[in-house]
Amino acid sequence: MQVPLQVTFRNTAKSEAVEAEIRKRVEKLSRYHGGIISCRVVVEAPLQNKQKGGLYKIRIDLTCPEGKLEVNREPDPRNQAHQDVYVALRDAFAAAGRQLEQYTERRKGEVKVHEEIPSGKITHLSPMEDYGTITTSDDRDIYFHRNSVLNTNFDALTIGTAVQFREEDGDKGPQARNVKVV
Numbered sequence: 001m002q003v004p005l006q007v008t009f010r011n012t013a014k015s016e017a018v019e020a021e022i023r024k025r026v027e028k029l030s031r032y033h034g035g036i037i038s039c040r041v042v043v044e045a046p047l048q049n050k051q052k053g054g055l056y057k058i059r060i061d062l063t064c065p066e067g068k069l070e071v072n073r074e075p076d077p078r079n080q081a082h083q084d085v086y087v088a089l090r091d092a093f094a095a096a097g098r099q100l101e102q103y104t105e106r107r108k109g110e111v112k113v114h115e116e117i118p119s120g121k122i123t124h125l126s127p128m129e130d131y132g133t134i135t136t137s138d139d140r141d142i143y144f145h146r147n148s149v150l151n152t153n154f155d156a157l158t159i160g161t162a163v164q165f166r167e168e169d170g171d172k173g174p175q176a177r178n179v180k181v182v
Helices: 016-032 085-108
Strands: 005-008 040-045 057-064 067-073 118-126 130-136 141-145 162-170 174-181
Touching: 005 016, 005 130, 016 040, 016 085, 057 085, 067 141, 067 162
Parallel strands: 005 040, 141 174
Antiparallel strands: 040 057, 057 067, 118 130, 118 162, 130 141, 162 174
């Protein structure tokens, strides 16, 4: 990092042990994602409540060459694990790591591309033999079995129904699985 790590404690005294844990986690992030320019971490202790312990809030601001990343871990009140500052730090730094991975992938141009889901229309049904045929937009015929239909009953299908499916190789050629009515 080009700028020294900045750690701020709110509603609590500075803790050398917590700061050492933060430094260790920032070092690990820097090792795997070398483009970090600066890092600022805010540890906010809960306000003292006589009834029960509060939850720690962690904020991490990272500056990278092409932008800023921010992790602002507001604790889920149902998850009492964040009463422990080390658990709150673990979760916040895990989120920061995921954001840095996505940032690095975008920077390298490695954005995940979802494949197009094949579609077609039902052109043949044989209810007595439990199968049908889907014709795709490029005029290929794909076999499907009754058990491949997901979001409706096979017996409710009609010729001309538009469907989406996953294609795989079967014993006698291409066949459809996960057939869904559009």
